Amino acid sequence: MPRVQVVENVMKANDQIAAQNRRFLDEKKVLAVNLMASPGAGKTSFVMRTIETVRDHMRVAAVEGDTASQVDADRVATAGVPVIQINTGGGCRLDANMVRPALEQLPLDEIDLLLIENVGNLVCPAGLALGEHLNVVISSLPEGDDKPYKYPGIFMAVDAVVINKIDLLPYLEFDVAAFRELVAGLNPKARIFEVSCKTGAGLDQWVEWLIGLHPGIKAHG
Ligand code: MG
Numbered sequence: 001m002p003r004v005q006v007v008e009n010v011m012k013a014n015d016q017i018a019a020q021n022r023r024f025l026d027e028k029k030v031l032a033v034n035l036m037a038s039p040g041a042g043k044t045s046f047v048m049r050t051i052e053t054v055r056d057h058m059r060v061a062a063v064e065g066d067t068a069s070q071v072d073a074d075r076v077a078t079a080g081v082p083v084i085q086i087n088t089g090g091g092c093r094l095d096a097n098m099v100r101p102a103l104e105q106l107p108l109d110e111i112d113l114l115l116i117e118n119v120g121n122l123v124c125p126a127g128l129a130l131g132e133h134l135n136v137v138i139s140s141l142p143e144g145d146d147k148p149y150k151y152p153g154i155f156m157a158v159d160a161v162v163i164n165k166i167d168l169l170p171y172l173e174f175d176v177a178a179f180r181e182l183v184a185g186l187n188p189k190a191r192i193f194e195v196s197c198k199t200g201a202g203l204d205q206w207v208e209w210l211i212g213l214h215p216g217i218k219a220h221g
Pocket of ligand 1: 043044045072117
């Protein structure tokens with residue numbers, strides 16, 4: 001079998017499992033968000049801030065993807081929400097088959113929002129479905145404003161772009177307008193949020209957007 005065919009079959013199998021995951025999440029009325037970013041962009045801090053900002057409105061759980069270790073899951077667990085660590089054993093992204101057992105283990109009947117932190121890089125995770133409703137890329141100021149140029153695939157595949165560490169703007173050469181223009185050129189429909197996980201700035205707008213997209217939050221017990 002030619003290699004291209006093999007790759008297509010693997011993608012197809014993943015998409016089928018992703019569709020099952022998605023149906024399961026829909027049944028449980030859980031909004032699932034796939035968070036992607038480079039290492040150090042602040043994914044875990046963003047998960048923590050999102051939990052803190054949204055917790056009066058939505059019950060949250062998290063899945064933490066990493067190549068090794070469970071430091072992120074340990075950190076998120078301190079927020080008092082259910083969290084499952086998935087180690088990919090060196091793999092550069094989560095896939096639908098890895099996420100599936102996590103969905104079975106989480107108490108999804110009591111959850112409104114599932115935050116899935118993907119493995120840190122801007123190449124592999126792009127466009128591989130997990131069963132999520134929303135794809136989000138976080139880009140932070142220290143990485144520079146040229147990331148949409150260098151990694152267009154991921155910026156084209158998302159519903160929202162989060163510009164993190166906005167509090168560093170006075171100290172760095174990051175042209176927010178130019179960055180926004182690049183994103184708009186690649187993906188005019190993508191929402192853009194400017195946030196600081198250090199100060200909490202901009203988190204309210206992000207969380208309002210999530211609440212607005214939830215298909216009917218379940219009655220809290
Ligand atoms: Mg992390």
